[in-house]
Amino acid sequence: MKKYTAVVLFSGGQDSTTCLHYAIKQHGAANLLALSIAYNQRHAIEMEASAQIAEVAGVDRVKHSLDVMGQVGDSALVNAGEVIHADGRDDKDGKLPTSWVPGRNMMFLGLASMVAVKHKARIVYAGVCQEDYSGYPDCRQEFVEAMQVAATLAMPTSLGPIEIKTPLMNLNKKQTVELADRLGSDCWLALGHSVTCYEGQRPGCGVCPACELRAKGFKEAGMIDPATL
Numbered sequence: 251m252k253k254y255t256a257v258v259l260f261s262g263g264q265d266s267t268t269c270l271h272y273a274i275k276q277h278g279a280a281n282l283l284a285l286s287i288a289y290n291q292r293h294a295i296e297m298e299a300s301a302q303i304a305e306v307a308g309v310d311r312v313k314h315s316l317d318v319m320g321q322v323g324d325s326a327l328v329n330a331g332e333v334i335h336a337d338g339r340d341d342k343d344g345k346l347p348t349s350w351v352p353g354r355n356m357m358f359l360g361l362a363s364m365v366a367v368k369h370k371a372r373i374v375y376a377g378v379c380q381e382d383y384s385g386y387p388d389c390r391q392e393f394v395e396a397m398q399v400a401a402t403l404a405m406p407t408s409l410g411p412i413e414i415k416t417p418l419m420n421l422n423k424k425q426t427v428e429l430a431d432r433l434g435s436d437c438w439l440a441l442g443h444s445v446t447c448y449e450g451q452r453p454g455c456g457v458c459p460a461c462e463l464r465a466k467g468f469k470e471a472g473m474i475d476p477a478t479l
């Protein structure tokens with residue numbers, strides 16, 4: 251079994267692409283395993299993007315399926331054909347966006363921890379962010395800290411603690427763009443292949459909440475989104 255230093259949750263979106271290149275700077279591409287999780291029937295293009303970006307970066311990638319989330323999760327992101335609203339107007343409580351998949355990051359971080367242990371890695375990277383995310387509960391710092399404790403307790407003590415690193419946690423979209431800029435041209439070019447759009451388009455549709463947020467970040471940073479060129 252090949253050993254890695256860290257497993258990076260990698261969807262092929264803007265945040266996880268930036269997170270991947272952050273991890274490359276810390277550990278080197280050869281020491282990372284990118285983990286792409288298929289769960290949503292809407293966007294095959296995200297899987298294609300993640301494969302392409304990982305290959306260009308020289309990072310090994312594994313794809314696992316959590317199709318069960320399409321059956322359990324009641325979210326516009328997994329229910330094909332539903333319109334995604336950012337303001338939660340279709341949410342039963344009227345608070346959370348319809349794109350939110352309840353408990354998704356619990357599943358993702360749990361699976362990533364299992365993959366990490368399999369490959370003797372002690373670190374899991376995730377591009378989650380508690381800024382600009384409409385209050386997704388499982389993007390909060392306190393959830394990630396709790397999950398880190400849970401993942402560590404779920405594994406043999408002899409393996410030592412699992413560390414979950416979230417370099418984007420406290421960055422807004424403008425700051426995430428600026429981080430990508432500082433990470434250099436490889437990261438910037440990779441962003442050109444990333445897919446954020448809820449409609450699964452690249453370049454994005456420009457009108458869905460994800461596209462709006464992405465565009466706002468690049469505009470505030472005073473830079474042009476390479477995916478639009």
Ligand code: ZN
Binds near residue numbers: 446451455457459460
């Ligand atoms: Zn869009």
